[in-house]
Amino acid sequence: MQPQRANKSMKSPSPLRGRGSVSNPKNRFESIERIPEPSIDCDEISSPQTQFFRDDSKSLIAYNNSPDVGFDASINPYRGCEHGCVYCYARPTHEYLGFSSGLDFESKIMVKEDAPDLLRSELSSRKWKPQVVALSGNTDCYQPVEKKKQLTRQCLEVFLDFRNPVVVITKNHLVTRDIDLLAELAKYQCIGVTVSITTLDIKLASLMEPRASTPERRLAAIRALSEAGVPVGYLQAPMIPALTDSEAPAIAQAAAKAGAKFCGYVALRLPFAVKLLFEQWLEQHYPGKKEKVLNRIRSIRAGKLNDPNFKSRMRGEGIFADQMAELFQLAQKKAGIRDRWPEFSVEHFRRRSVDQLSLF
Numbered sequence: 001m002q003p004q005r006a007n008k009s010m011k012s013p014s015p016l017r018g019r020g021s022v023s024n025p026k027n028r029f030e031s032i033e034r035i036p037e038p039s040i041d042c043d044e045i046s047s048p049q050t051q052f053f054r055d056d057s058k059s060l061i062a063y064n065n066s067p068d069v070g071f072d073a074s075i076n077p078y079r080g081c082e083h084g085c086v087y088c089y090a091r092p093t094h095e096y097l098g099f100s101s102g103l104d105f106e107s108k109i110m111v112k113e114d115a116p117d118l119l120r121s122e123l124s125s126r127k128w129k130p131q132v133v134a135l136s137g138n139t140d141c142y143q144p145v146e147k148k149k150q151l152t153r154q155c156l157e158v159f160l161d162f163r164n165p166v167v168v169i170t171k172n173h174l175v176t177r178d179i180d181l182l183a184e185l186a187k188y189q190c191i192g193v194t195v196s197i198t199t200l201d202i203k204l205a206s207l208m209e210p211r212a213s214t215p216e217r218r219l220a221a222i223r224a225l226s227e228a229g230v231p232v233g234y235l236q237a238p239m240i241p242a243l244t245d246s247e248a249p250a251i252a253q254a255a256a257k258a259g260a261k262f263c264g265y266v267a268l269r270l271p272f273a274v275k276l277l278f279e280q281w282l283e284q285h286y287p288g289k290k291e292k293v294l295n296r297i298r299s300i301r302a303g304k305l306n307d308p309n310f311k312s313r314m315r316g317e318g319i320f321a322d323q324m325a326e327l328f329q330l331a332q333k334k335a336g337i338r339d340r341w342p343e344f345s346v347e348h349f350r351r352r353s354v355d356q357l358s359l360f
Contacts, residue, residue: 013280014284015207015284015285016047016103017047018047018084018210018211019047019084019103019106019107019210020083020084020085020086020088020106020208020209020210020277020281021084021086021101021102021103021105021106021277021280021281022102022103022280022281022284023102023103023276023277023280024100024102024103024104025100025101025102025273025276025277026100026273027095027098027099027100027101028092028095028272028273029095029096029098030095030098048103048107049107050082050106050107050108050109050145051107051108051109052109052110052111052145053108053109053110053111054110054111054113055079055110055111055112055113056114057112057114057118058118059118059122060075060112060115060118060119060122061073061074061075061119061122061133062074062075062076062137064137066310067310068310068311068313068314069137070134070340070341071131071132071133071134071137071167072131073131073132073133073134074133074134074135074136074137074138075115075119075133075134075135075136075137075155076112076135076136076137076138076139076141077111077112077115077135077136077141077146077149077151077152077155078109078110078111078112078136078139078140078141078143078145078146078151079093079094079097079109079110079112079138079139080094080099080104080105080106080107080108080109080110080139081105081106081109081139081140081143082106082107082109082143082144082145082211083106083140083143083144083171083172083209083210083211083212084106084209084210084211084212085171085208085209085212086208086209086277086278086281087208087238087240087268087270087274087278088105088274089238089269089270089271089274090105090138090139091105091272091273091274091277092271092272092273092274093138094108095272095273097110100273101272101273101274101277102273102277106211109143109145111145111149111151112151113149113151115151115154115155116151116154116155116157116158119155119158119159120158120161120352123158123162123164123351123352124351124352124353126351128351130164130165130346130349131164131165131346132165132166132167132344133159133164133165133166133167134166134167134169135152135155135156135166135167135168135169136169136170137169140169140170140171140172140212141155141168141169141170142168142170142172142174142175143172143211144172144174144211146172146174147174147177152178153177153178153181156178156181156182156185157181159185159190160181160184160185160190161352162349162350162351162352163185163188163190163348163349163350164190164346164349165185165189165190165191165192165344165345165346166185166190166191167191167192167193167194167341167344168182168191168192168193168194169194169196169235170193170194170195170196171195171196171197171198171209171212171213171218172212172213172221173213173217173218173220173221174213175193175195175221175225176220176221176224176225179224179225179228179230182225182228182230183228183229183230185230186229186230186231188345188348189342189343189344189345189348190344190345190348191230191231191342192231192232192233192262192341192342192344193225193230193231193232193233194232194233194234194235194262194264195218195221195222195225195232195233195234195235195255195260196218196234196235196236196237197215197218197219197234197235197236197251197254197255198236198237198238198240198244199215199244199247199251200215200247200250200251200254201215201247202214202215202216204243204244207281207285208281218234219254219255219258220258222234222255222258222259222260223258223259225259226258226259226260226261227259231261231262231342232259232260232261233255233260233261233262233263233264233337233339233341233342234251234255234260234263235263235264235265235266236248236251236263236264236265236266236328237264237265237266238266238267238268238269239265239266239267239268239324239328240268240293240297241267241268241293241296241297241299241300241320241324242289242292242293242296243286243289243293245324245327246327248265248324248327248328248331249327249330249331249334249335251331252328252331252332252334252335252337253331253334253335255335255337256335256336256337260337261337261339261342262337262338262339262340262341262342263332263337263339263340264340265324265328266314266315267300267314267315267316267321267324268297269297269301269305269306269307269308269313269316270297270305270306271306271308272306274306275305275306278305279294282294296320299318299319299320300316300317300318300320300321300324301316301317302317302318
């Protein structure tokens with residue numbers, strides 16, 4: 001019996017309200033694939049409710065040896081991300097859990113309930129070398145469930161106890177809830193907040209990042225953090241060729257006006273199943289631009305849609321990649337933003353044991 005295959009000529013599933021993806025592509029580690037039976041209107045899948053599962057990881061701090069990242073250590077209180085950004089490079093990491101990069105990534109969220117305790121234990125260890133820790137290095141630490149769980153806030157409290165520097169990367173206005181802790185960390189040069197701004201087009205943002213804060217709210221977050229004395233910048237990530245790259249000057253001006261003091265960008269790359277998801281998304285929402293966008297991505301990725309090489313994955317290569325870099329650098333200069341990261345310090349670090357903290 002021959003395995004059932006999807007009909008490539010079949011109409012793509014319709015967009016799902018509040019979701020960036022519309023399907024669950026095959027997990028590359030699984031031998032069995034479920035192919036949905038096509039209904040009359042070729043739209044079997046409905047928008048799933050978000051489910052949350054306990055993650056019982058025994059450690060929290062992850063390390064990387066990537067020379068193009070900017071930090072060696074990171075923590076992620078959540079695995080999977082309800083923001084649903086269709087382009088997210090982290091989607092394939094969900095496959096290690098037996099899930100799909102598609103709807104599973106944004107609707108099946110692993111929650112590290114013990115994250116604050118694990119962090120405290122690891123920072124207390126004599127093996128810990130004080131250094132900047134990214135929060136988050138993979139999925140957004142201020143995704144919607146954080147409003148209830150407050151694991152990110154509790155982790156920030158631990159960083160403040162130890163006075164260990166941390167850089168927060170998010171696209172959610174919820175970060176302003178923790179201004180009290182962030183402002184305290186700023187007193188010791190132990191904080192930098194980077195707000196991700198992909199586009200200023202609210203329609204595009206709502207389709208591409210369905211459960212993240214609107215561009216206006218992200219700028220408001222920058223403004224609130226800046227006024228509180230918290231070092232804050234922005235990241236145009238990803239910069240999408242032929243779709244959002246031309247917004248670099250407008251984004252830089254808006255972010256600088258709000259108070260951003262540092263910035264960076266990352267060119268779009270589409271690893272593994274993210275290729276299919278992004279192609280489906282373009283076909284559904286911007287069919288007239290689909291081929292131009294995909295061809296432009298290929299032009300900066302040596303004919304492919306992904307490039308995992310440290311040397312080129314963040315920026316791409318070729319004439320169009322050079323043009324994107326030049327446009328961003330000019331926008332940055334005109335906006336008066338000079339730095340890539342704020343200044344961090346480990347001189348105030350103090351090792352705090354669990355027994356010491358219990359005294360308070």
